């Protein structure tokens with residue numbers, strides 16, 4: 001039986017390593033809970049190198065909770081441009097309004113978790129950094145580090161394995177610096193205990209690491225893989241409608257299960273790869289007006305987590321429904337249709353998605369015309 005150093009005895013070494021080796025990231029220099037909140041929401045689904053390019057600009061534009069709460073949501077989305085997953089921007093904006101109204105910040109992980117877009121991981125991290133609460137966190141990096149540390153035989157997604165990893169993370173937390181302990185574990189995962197190349201010789205956790213000390217184990221074999229979730233296939237049809245230089249776009253509902261709140265080409269879901277006439281009817285039911293679609297030029301594949309969207313895209317024409325007395329031409333979409341025309345510069349400032357660019361490419365509408373800024 002291996003005699004290894006207990007996690008509690010590694011707290012000091014972990015923090016000393018963090019103080020010596022951590023990357024100098026802008027959100028690590030602040031103790032302001034608002035600045036930490038903004039960073040953690042940005043970091044939820046975006047790499048730290050990308051967040052670093054947007055973080056300061058966002059805080060200059062919205063320097064505190066009140067400034068963010070008072071801003072229109074469209075300007076918050078515009079400042080979020082480049083980070084993708086715009087639902088986070090809208091949730092952050094709602095959070096700012098709640099906090100501004102309360103006039104106080106949450107005092108625990110449980111209170112942080114009540115705010116929009118703040119899940120178990122983010123609430124624990126915010127509580128450890130902003131409230132001094134010893135709340136351990138598990139992100140992908142920490143899961144990998146601790147699965148190796150324990151030589152865990154179960155996939156980290158399983159409830160029992162997860163409880164075990166969280167208990168070990170808690171044992172590694174220094175009660176005097178819980179926020180730094182959490183960040184230190186994540187940093188070990190980023191810099192030392194890397195996916196394919198763990199550098200065990202430089203690791204502050206090595207004296208307690210089972211995978212490192214067991215001669216028959218290879219740390220790279222951890223975490224063990226869980227069963228793969230079956231992929232879901234969804235068939236869609238997208239209409240590319242142009243009027244001169246302008247493009248017809250649709251603002252997707254904020255509660256849509258993909259591209260939520262994003263401006264995108266008018267798109268309908270179909271039971272299967274139906275032909276253009278069916279698609280035109282479906283577009284009419286969804287958006288109103290009269291639609292005429294060419295045969296799809298191409299099939300675009302777009303993967304979102306476990307879903308594969310198979311999008312047939314076609315050049316199309318659209319005439320809005322109008323009462324006879326209205327004679328404003330076809331420029332103005334029907335009221336309530338959530339459709340709007342945009343020129344190239346206007347599209348640049350909208351929350352869109354990489355699928356917009358891919359779809360335009362597929363039908364031969366040049367990406368440079370219009371230039372579109374897009375997230376993932």
Ligand code: SF4
Nearest residue numbers: 193200203206209219
């Ligand atoms: S000793 Fe090696 S395998 Fe263990 S946690 Fe450190 S880097 Fe990962």
